[in-house]
Amino acid sequence: MNHTNHTNRKTRALTAGLLLGALAFLGGCATPAPYDYTAFQKAKPATLLVLPPLNESPEVKATPGVWAHSTRPLAEAGYYVLPVALVDETFKQNGIQTAAQAHEISPNKLRDVFGADAAVYIKVTRYGTSFKIVDSETRVDVEARIVDLRSGDLLWSGRAFATSAEQNQQTPGGLVGLLVAAAVKQIIGTATDASFKFAGVAQARLLSAPRINGVLPGPRSPLYGQPPPTR
Amino acid sequence: MSCSLRWPRTFSVVAPRVGVSGLVSGLASALTLGLSLGLTGCAQAPKPLYSWENFPKQQYETLLGEGADTGAQIQLLEAHAEKARAAREALPPGFRMHLGMLHLSTGNASAARQLWLAEKLAFPESSPYVDTLLKRLEGNMPGATKENPA
Numbered sequence: 001m002n003h004t005n006h007t008n009r010k011t012r013a014l015t016a017g018l019l020l021g022a023l024a025f026l027g028g029c030a031t032p033a034p035y036d037y038t039a040f041q042k043a044k045p046a047t048l049l050v051l052p053p054l055n056e057s058p059e060v061k062a063t064p065g066v067w068a069h070s071t072r073p074l075a076e077a078g079y080y081v082l083p084v085a086l087v088d089e090t091f092k093q094n095g096i097q098t099a100a101q102a103h104e105i106s107p108n109k110l111r112d113v114f115g116a117d118a119a120v121y122i123k124v125t126r127y128g129t130s131f132k133i134v135d136s137e138t139r140v141d142v143e144a145r146i147v148d149l150r151s152g153d154l155l156w157s158g159r160a161f162a163t164s165a166e167q168n169q170q171t172p173g174g175l176v177g178l179l180v181a182a183a184v185k186q187i188i189g190t191a192t193d194a195s196f197k198f199a200g201v202a203q204a205r206l207l208s209a210p211r212i213n214g215v216l217p218g219p220r221s222p223l224y225g226q227p228p229p230t231r
Numbered sequence: 232m233s234c235s236l237r238w239p240r241t242f243s244v245v246a247p248r249v250g251v252s253g254l255v256s257g258l259a260s261a262l263t264l265g266l267s268l269g270l271t272g273c274a275q276a277p278k279p280l281y282s283w284e285n286f287p288k289q290q291y292e293t294l295l296g297e298g299a300d301t302g303a304q305i306q307l308l309e310a311h312a313e314k315a316r317a318a319r320e321a322l323p324p325g326f327r328m329h330l331g332m333l334h335l336s337t338g339n340a341s342a343a344r345q346l347w348l349a350e351k352l353a354f355p356e357s358s359p360y361v362d363t364l365l366k367r368l369e370g371n372m373p374g375a376t377k378e379n380p381a
Contacts, residue, residue, distance in 0.1 A: 047356045061295065068291035075324045076280055080356035083325030085293040086332050086364070115359020196291060220280065 035213040037228055040155040043148045046219045047080040049087065049116035052099035053142070054123045062127035063099055065196045066142055069203035070120065077209035078221025082114055090114075111149040118155060120207075121145045126161070128195050138194040139163040140202040146215065156215055162201035164194065282320035284311045290329065305333050324354055328361070340368060 050070040055062040067088075071081045090113065096102050103121055110119055126141035143159035209217040210229045217223040289308065292298030299307070308330045315322055331346030344365065351361050 064291055064294035068287050068294055071290065071323065071325060072283055072287055078280070080324045080354050082357070082360055083290075083328040083332075085290050086325075086328050086360075088294055089332065090364075113363065115363070196288075200287065222277070 034230055035156070035158075035228070037156075037216060039148070039153050040146075040216050043118065043151070043153065043155050044219075045079070045117035045146070045148065045155065047082065047116045048074055048118055048120055048146070048218075049082045049110060049114045049149070050074070050084060050120040050122065051102045052088065052091070054099045054103060054121075055127070056123065056125050057127040059128040059195065061193075061195065062124040062140075062199075065127065065193075065199040066122060066124050066140070066203060069196075069200045070122065070207065072200075073204045073207035073209075074120070074215070074218075076221075077207065077215055078218030078224055080218075080220070082116055087114070107147060107149040107152045116149055118146050118148050121147060127199065129164075135165075137163055137165050138198050139165070140195060140198045142199075142202050142206050144206055158206060158214060160202050160205035162198040162205065164198065280321065281323035282311070282315035282318065283323060284314070286311070286323055286326060286329075290325075293329070293333075301333050301337050305330065305337070308333070322353070324357070325350075327353065328357070335368070344368060 050067065053063050053066045053070075067084050071084060074081045091097075091102055094113075096105070107119065110116065122142060122144045124140070124142055126139055128140075129136055129138040139161060140163075141159070141161040144157065145154060146156040147153065148155055205211075207215055209215045209221065210223055210226075212229055212231070214228075216228060217226065285307070289298075289304060292304070298304065308326070312322060312326070312330070327346040327350040331343040331350075334340075334342035334346065347361050347364060347368075350357050
């Protein structure tokens with residue numbers, strides 16, 4: 001093999017690698033049809049009330065786990081987020097015991113009690129660690145709607161998930177090694193409340209700004225008023 | 232944010248395995264380049280607006296009714312506030328409200344009141360809710376007439 005030929009192949013490999021890298025990037029970030037932000041931009045909410053998330057998973061910690069991770073992404077996006085633990089107290093003192101009951105309260109009533117501009121309705125469709133033969137997976141799936149409490153209009157909706165499968169690597173030791181690793185991981189996953197960690201990742205993906213088709217930056221963000229990112 | 236956290240780790244596992252020939256390592260470095268270009272596009276990591284520390288976890292424990300006893304939770308949050316003050320970082324929305332609620336649950340209503348008023352100063356948007364809570368707090372104070380407990 002002569003030197004020129006080697007360099008050529010190297011260049012081709014370089015190009016292919018670049019393309020692959022670019023594809024991986026696009027796959028991670030690109031989404032189709034742009035979101036219609038007309039209502040959101042007109043409403044200009046500044047304060048958000050995050051209602052207790054509805055839980056469709058069998059894990060009872062899903063509601064507090066996802067709820068506790070809602071303040072950070074929305075506050076960093078530039079909103080004032082009402083303190084969830086106090087909101088929880090206020091609901092309980094008013095006889096509202098479940099997330100479902102809270103979601104049924106009218107926008108007007110919520111506005112009267114909390115003084116927020118918009119409410120964030122979250123639903124958890126998956127939350128927890130499931131044991132599988134060769135691996136166990138911790139996964140959290142969330143979806144959200146932001147509704148204007150003055151008009152009742154839907155301002156935004158979206159969904160996101162986070163899973164431990166994203167970061168799994170090959171485990172050495174053949175099938176037995178895999179089984180042991182899976183069992184250990186499930187125990188660790190449960191003991192250290194891995195779901196809570198992935199709830200944080202899922203919520204950051206769902207509610208941070210700016211993101212493509214994501215929540216618009218709020219008044220306290222340096223990006224407030226800028227057009228939403230399209231790429 | 233997710234991009235910058237996830238990809239380098241995956242890549243570090245891949246790199247040594249393929250570094251066999253010059254050709255393959257060329258591909259690997261091209262991939263790195265492609266990935267870092269991707270990262271530059273993805274990761275806009277501006278300075279956070281607030282100091283978070285373990286605040287989400289502490290909210291979680293309060294919601295669960297688990298974790299450290301109230302006194303220890305108060306100490307943790309006060310240490311957090313001290314650290315933020317020293318670093319000239321802002322406390323997140325709801326932080327003072329949460330700390331005030333913990334104080335209230337130990338019977339220290341005046342600390343709660345002070346912190347909630349501080350929240351109003353830091354975040355005027357909180358005023359309607361804080362006023363509702365203060366009205367309720369005053370209604371529940373010993374010797375005060377109970378009015379509008381809703």
